[in-house]
Every structure is written in structure tokens, then in C-alpha cells.
Amino acid sequence: xxxxxxxxxxxxxxxxxxxxxxxxxxxxxxxxxxxxxxxxxxxxxxxxxxxxxxxxxxxxxxxxxxxxxxxxxxxxxxxxxxxxxxxxxxxxxxxxxxxxxxxxxxxxxxxxxxxxxxxxxxxxxxxxxxxxxxxxxxxxxxxxxxxxxxxxxxxxxxxxxxxxxxxxxxxxxxxxxxxxxxxxxxxxxxxxxxxxxxxxxxxxxxxxxxxxxxxxxxxxxxxxxxxxxxxxxxxxxxxxxxxxxxxxxxxxxxxxxxxxxxxxxxxxxxxxxxxxxxxxxxxxxxxxxxxxxxxxxxxxxxxxxxxxxxxxxxxxxxxxxxxxxxxxxxxxxxxxxxxxxxxxxxxxxxxxxxxxxxxxxxxxxxxxxxxxxxxxxxxxxxxxxxxxxxxxxxxxxxxxxxxxxxxxxxxxxxxxxxxxxxxxxxxxxxxxxxxxxxxxxxxxxxxxxxxxxxxxx
Ligand SMILES: Cc1cc2nc3c(=O)[nH]c(=O)nc-3n(C[C@H](O)[C@H](O)[C@H](O)COP(=O)(O)OP(=O)(O)OC[C@H]3O[C@@H](n4cnc5c(N)ncnc54)[C@H](O)[C@@H]3O)c2cc1C
Numbered sequence: 072x073x074x075x076x077x078x079x080x081x082x083x084x085x086x087x088x089x090x091x092x093x094x095x096x097x098x099x100x101x102x103x104x105x106x107x108x109x110x111x112x113x114x115x116x117x118x119x120x121x122x123x124x125x126x127x128x129x130x131x132x133x134x135x136x137x138x139x140x141x142x143x144x145x146x147x148x149x150x151x152x153x154x155x156x157x158x159x160x161x162x163x164x165x166x167x168x169x170x171x172x173x174x175x176x177x178x179x180x181x182x183x184x185x186x187x188x189x190x191x192x193x194x195x196x197x198x199x200x201x202x203x204x205x206x207x208x209x210x211x212x213x214x215x216x217x218x219x220x221x222x223x224x225x226x227x228x229x230x231x232x233x234x235x236x237x238x239x240x241x242x243x244x245x246x247x248x249x250x251x252x253x254x255x256x257x258x259x260x261x262x263x264x265x266x267x268x269x270x271x272x273x274x275x276x277x278x279x280x281x282x283x284x285x286x287x288x289x290x291x292x293x294x295x296x297x298x299x300x301x302x303x304x305x306x307x308x309x310x311x312x313x314x315x316x317x318x319x320x321x322x323x324x325x326x327x328x329x330x331x332x333x334x335x336x337x338x339x340x341x342x343x344x345x346x347x348x349x350x351x352x353x354x355x356x357x358x359x360x361x362x363x364x365x366x367x368x369x370x371x372x373x374x375x376x377x378x379x380x381x382x383x384x385x386x387x388x389x390x391x392x393x394x395x396x397x398x399x400x401x402x403x404x405x406x407x408x409x410x411x412x413x414x415x416x417x418x419x420x421x422x423x424x425x426x427x428x429x430x431x432x433x434x435x436x437x438x439x440x441x442x443x444x445x446x447x448x449x450x451x452x453x454x455x456x457x458x459x460x461x462x463x464x465x466x467x468x469x470x471x472x473x474x475x476x477x478x479x480x481x482x483x484x485x486x487x488x489x490x491x492x493x494x495x496x497x498x499x500x501x502x503x504x505x506x507x508x509x510x511x512x513x514x515x516x517x518x519x520x521x522x523x524x525x526x527x528x
Contacts (some may be wrong), residue, residue, distance in 0.1 A: 080179035088111025090352025091184025097376030128239030163329035185318035196289025218243035221309030228314035339388035367392030406449035411442035
């Protein structure tokens with residue numbers, strides 16, 4: 072280490088996962104020489120794309136294909152990586168962290184990026200062999216091994232992770248049953264219409280769905296043998312995957328006396344209640360919200376890096392994110408963003424083309440887009456998310472946007488140039504909209520025809 076480097080402040084990162092390493096990457100872009108960086112990771116691996124664990128399970132990718140930062144990235148950037156060594160204590164007085172192996176590292180700035188822990192239902196048998204969650208490489212290993220040796224799997228939880236696990240195990244040849252508490256799959260991301268389409272498609276792939284069912288116990292004495300439901304029904308299974316939700320991993324922060332509610336409380340600068348300690352990712356609670364998806368974490372990473380890079384604060388501020396979800400089951404196109412539930416103050420624009428299994432629902436409040444559900448055609452997902460984020464009045468765009476950006480984009484420029492009033496359009500505006508509609512080359516004529524015939528409800 073040269074003389075210059077020795078004088079640098081020390082940044083310690085706890086959590087070698089997606090949010091932590093993205094923040095480091097953003098920091099290196101801004102000020103590569105600002106800190107001496109040490110990263111502690113509880114997992115054995117270097118930082119990998121957790122999202123793609125579903126693709127690994129489905130046999131579509133190998134583990135080494137999902138690595139984001141190989142060892143040499145840490146080396147090339149002078150980062151000390153301490154893998155497979157969980158941090159167990161933070162001493163805020165002496166500004167040190169201690170790991171499970173007894174390693175002590177001093178910090179000037181500490182970044183907590185400890186992610187989430189899978190929730191476990193309070194039922195007997197969750198500790199049996201053959202029971203796992205779906206969070207990391209070790210879980211995927213367990214599932215792949217079980218698929219080689221056994222035939223039947225039960226997945227508890229019909230949310231995004233549960234369904235991706237079910238799909239992967241089915242593709243590996245297992246007979247799979249999904250046990251889901253609610254009547255509707257992915258009820259936090261999809262409305263009932265989209266969920267019904269999804270269920271049908273999964274059932275056609277041979278996945279058995281038990282919606283509205285509650286597990287009472289995992290059967291077996293050493294290994295899992297199945298699941299008993301509260302109605303007494305017993306489902307045989309040699310592998311039980313639990314995917315019923317996550318909770319922010321805050322134990323370490325709590326022990327250190329940081330302010331915590333559901334997650335580590337941070338301000339718009341991603342600083343915790345201790346100004347020397349920042350936090351990003353799923354472990355964070357910002358303005359009362361926690362996030363379990365990647366896009367918000369990327370936004371946090373940028374703002375946090377701005378503040379870590381600055382000598383004396385930065386004007387950038389994190390203002391919260393619009394959550395967006397895409398199911399990664401090959402051949403099934405499902406997307407949702409924002410708040411799609413709606414209430415008395417919202418209106419829906421719905422497009423339904425049953426024969427092509429396409430369903431789209433846009434939820435609007437006060438002439439602004441607040442939620443989107445797309446099934447069967449999510450090409451315009453990015454555009455809708457942009458409209459959600461912008462929160463601008465839709466004006467002329469309102470009537471056309473369900474057909475997608477290609478079709479409605481010229482109207483978008485009108486909406487931007489002259490924000491529409493909340494009241495119905497004037498004769499002049501109406502005329503302009505018709506002109507726009509006539510001018511349009513109609514790249515998706517099938518949709519347009521469907522719209523006039525049966526699309527709206
Ligand atoms: C199978 C799967 C599929 C997913 N698919 C999607 C998707 O399609 N779209 C999407 O937006 N999101 C998806 N997600 C969610 C996304 O992966 C997470 O939002 C993201 O990984 C969270 O990043 P993080 O850095 O906060 O947490 P993590 O990536 O979990 O990183 C936290 C790291 O900190 C480590 N750690 C915890 N405590 C300590 C400690 N005390 N000391 C040292 N290390 C510690 C953990 O071991 C972990 O490695 C998926 C998640 C899974 C599991």
C-alpha cells in the first residue's frame with residue numbers, strides 16, 4: 072500500500088450482495104480513490120445476480136454465468152473481500168466491526184447492506200432435511216440435488232419467488248404442488264383477472280395449484296415427507312420449498328442500537344440514525360417503506376454513492392421508488408408496477424384479448440397513472456413505469472395509452488407540450504386527438520381493432 076492510500080478514510084461494507092456492491096460500483100465511478108474499502112459477506116460467493124437464481128434453478132443458466140463481480144474486480148479495485156464471514160457486532164464508539172471468525176475492522180464510514188431473510192411459517196417441521204427457502208446459492212443447490220434424487224416437491228407460497236421455484240423444479244422433472252394461502256396467485260402484484268390467466272397457464276404446464284389453502288405442518292421426523300393442510304388434506308412431497316415472504320435483515324443494526332422500525336431507518340441521504348453509518352437495499356426502511364425488488368435498490372445505490380463520495384454532504388436525495396415486478400418464467404409474460412388495487416377515486420382502463428391471452432389494466436387517479444398490470448404482452452412496461460414515475464397529467468394520452476408507446480407516443484408529445492385539464496377535452500383538443508389517431512401508422516393494427524370491438528371495460 073502506498074503512502075497516499077494509507078491516509079485514506081476507511082469504508083467498511085457489511086453485505087456482499089446486490090445493493091451493497093452496486094453502491095460500491097457507483098462510488099468507484101465517482102471517486103475511485105476516496106476510501107480504503109473492506110467488504111464482509113456472509114455467503115461464500117463473490118457478488119452474484121440473485122435475481123438469476125431462478126434461471127439457474129430452471130437450468131437456463133450456470134452459476135458462473137450469474138456472477139456480477141468476480142474476484143479480480145475486488146483485486147483490481149483494491150477492495151479487501153472477506154467472504155464467508157458474517158459480521159456479528161458493530162461498536163459505534165470505537166467505530167469497529169467484528170466478524171464471526173474474530174476479525175476486527177475499523178471504519179470511518181460503515182455501509183450496511185444486509186438484505187432480507189426469508190420468513191418461515193410458524194408450523195412444525197420447518198427444520199427438517201428436505202425443507203429450504205429460496206434466497207441464495209445454497210438453497211438452489213438443495214433444490215437441484217433434491218430434483219436429482221426425488222420426484223415430488225411442494226412449494227409453500229404462490230408469490231413471485233414461489234412460482235419461479237415451482238417452474239424451475241417442474242422443468243427439472245419434479246411433480247410440483249403450490250400451496251397458496253390466498254385465493255389468487257401473486258396477489259400483491261396481480262389483480263384477479265391476470266392471476267387467473269397465470270394460474271391456467273401454470274396448470275397447463277403441469278403445476279398443481281392449491282389456492283386458498285393453509286399449511287398446518289410439514290410431515291416427517293428427520294426428512295420432509297409432505298405437508299398437511301389445515302383442512303386435514305396431506306400432500307406427499309420429498310422437497311418442501313418455503314417462499315412466503317421476506318423481512319429486512321436488521322438484527323445486527325438493532326444490536327448496534329440504530330433506529331429501526333421494519334427496516335433500518337434512513338433519511339433521504341441513506342444515512343441511518345448514526346451519521347457515520349449508511350444503509351442501502353432490502354434492509355432499509357425509507358419514509359415508512361421497505362423494498363423487495365431491485366430497481367429501488369439501484370436508485371438508493373446512486374444517492375448513497377453521491378453522499379459517500381462527497382467530502383461534505385451532497386445535494387442528491389432519495390425520494391422513494393415505484394415498485395415494478397416481472398415474473399421470470401420462460402414463455403409467461405407478466406408485469407406489474409405501482410398500485411393496481413384502486414379505490415373509489417381511481418378509474419381503470421382495461422384491454423382484454425382472450426384468444427391471444429393478453430390482458431392489460433391501467434389504473435388512473437386524477438388523470439395520472441398510478442398502477443399497471445400486463446399479462447401476455449409487456450413490451451410497454453418500461454414506458455408505463457416512466458409515466459408512473461413522472462406522475463404527469465396524461466391528458467390526450469389517456470385514451471390511447473393502453474395500446475402502448477408506439478401507438479400513443481405522438482399523443483405523448485401533445486400531452487407534454489400542453490398539459491391537459493382535468494375536465495373533458497375541448498372541441499379543439501378532441502379534434503387534435505382525432506388527427507393524431509388518423510395520422511398514426513398503426514404498427515399494431517390488431518390491437519386497435521380489438522380496442523374498438525371488445526377492449527374496454
Ligand atoms: C430467487 C430470487 C429471484 C428474484 N427475482 C427478482 C426479480 O425478478 N426482480 C426484482 O426486482 N427482484 C428480484 N429478487 C429480489 C432481489 O434479488 C433483491 O431485491 C436484491 O438481491 C436485494 O439486494 P440486497 O443487497 O438488499 O440483499 P442481498 O442481495 O440479499 O444481499 C445481502 C447480502 O448480505 C449478506 N449479509 C447479511 N447479513 C450479513 C452480515 N451480518 N455480515 C455479512 N454479510 C451479511 C447476505 O448473506 C447477502 O449476501 C429476487 C430474489 C430472489 C431470491
